Amino acid sequence: MLFVGDDWAEDHHDVEVQDEHGRAVRTARLPEGMDGMARFHELVAMVLPAEAEPADVLVCIETDRGPWVRALVAAGYRVFGVNPKLAARHRELVSLSGAKSDKADAHTLADMVRTRRHQLRQVAADSGEAEAVKVVARAHQTLIWERTRHMLRLRAALRDYFPAALEAFKPLGLTSADTLELLVKAPDPSAAARLSLGQIRGALKRARRRDVEGKAMALQQALRTPHLGQAEIVNVAYAATVRATVAVLQTLTEQIKTLEGQVEAHFGRHPDAEVYLSQPGLGPILGARVLAEFGDAHGRYADAKARKNYAGTSPITRQSGKSKAVHARFVHNDRLVDALHMQAGAAIMHDTGARAYYDELRAREIGHNAALRQLGNRLVGILHGCLKTGTHYNQATAWSHRYQHLAA
Missing domain, CATH: 3.30.420.40 (ATPase, nucleotide binding domain)
Structure with a gap:
């Protein structure tokens, strides 16, 4: 050798x-x-x-x-x-x-x-379909993270020179289409105070809001509310930076929408797509992310424990003498952990088996995030079994040890 x-x-x-x-x-x-x-x-x-x-x-x-x-x-x-x-x-x-x-x-x-x-873990070759899903799913998630970063920069700038805008646009969302449109038209306090009801109504209608009249009047009043601010020349400088940030946010939102379609298209062509979609809490986007990070090479994970360890959801035990502590894994795949956490959060709202397990953990005074992590760990094991046997998720099988209690 x-x-x-x-x-x-x-x-x-x-x-x-x-x-x-x-x-x-x-x-x-x-x-x-x-x-x-x-x-x-x-x-x-x-x-x-x-x-x-x-x-x-x-x-x-x-x-x-x-x-x-x-x-x-x-x-x-x-x-x-x-x-x-x-x-x-x-x-x-x-x-x-x-x-x-x-x-x-x-x-x-x-x-x-x-x-x-x-x-060491041997590199197993994923299929071309899985590689394609990984490319578009990661790019889509990266753009979402970038949008969040730019939104936080926009929020910090508005807080420094135009705090009334933060309160005014809070019900709409700082990255919504109507908020961004109005910030382009009026990025400084004086311009925002001059916005007419017609201009505000137009932006709300294009964003397909309900109760346009009520929202427009409340928004106009909030933008005209007196607040502490900066000198006019400083406001002009801030306005220029806000316009630039808004332009980036609008582009990111448009490209996120475009990539979302690509993620769904590539994920839908994968042979395991239906197995992933049958799992509680997984839709096309989250399912694509989980598939992308796990890959589809046969034999990569020897058993469910190996998949859980790779996912970073299984705990680590540290024991020395009489001291013993169980910790969450600090080193993990951020993209996969994020997707599994979101899956667990969605599963407890739509699957009675997942909800019962979560409630049991909470009854033992385990925190919300820790309970979601343990639920996510259980869901990874269920997913492994489904992929290994090529079967869809079945609540009676997945939670067989408690299903009779749930049915009763």
């Missing part, structure tokens, strides 16, 4: 090939792209016995995605994507001096896969 450490950068890869005794038999710096991959194959072929298979080559690299990793998997090599923090801890075992270089990192990665491969 050969063990390869691949320390990657944006435009090159430092590679070290080790034999079973840990001796470095080849080292090289390869360029990114087709030429680099061709040279990688040549490097391996120079030392790989003729009777050996590509699966006898184990590659360790600090990423589990991208064209380079995909090419390695397609070539038949066994690829292990490791967390950079885990690689840094192993580096401390290999070298106590603290010295660091790309060549030394390649040596560390090769040594890691040689000595600890039983503790």
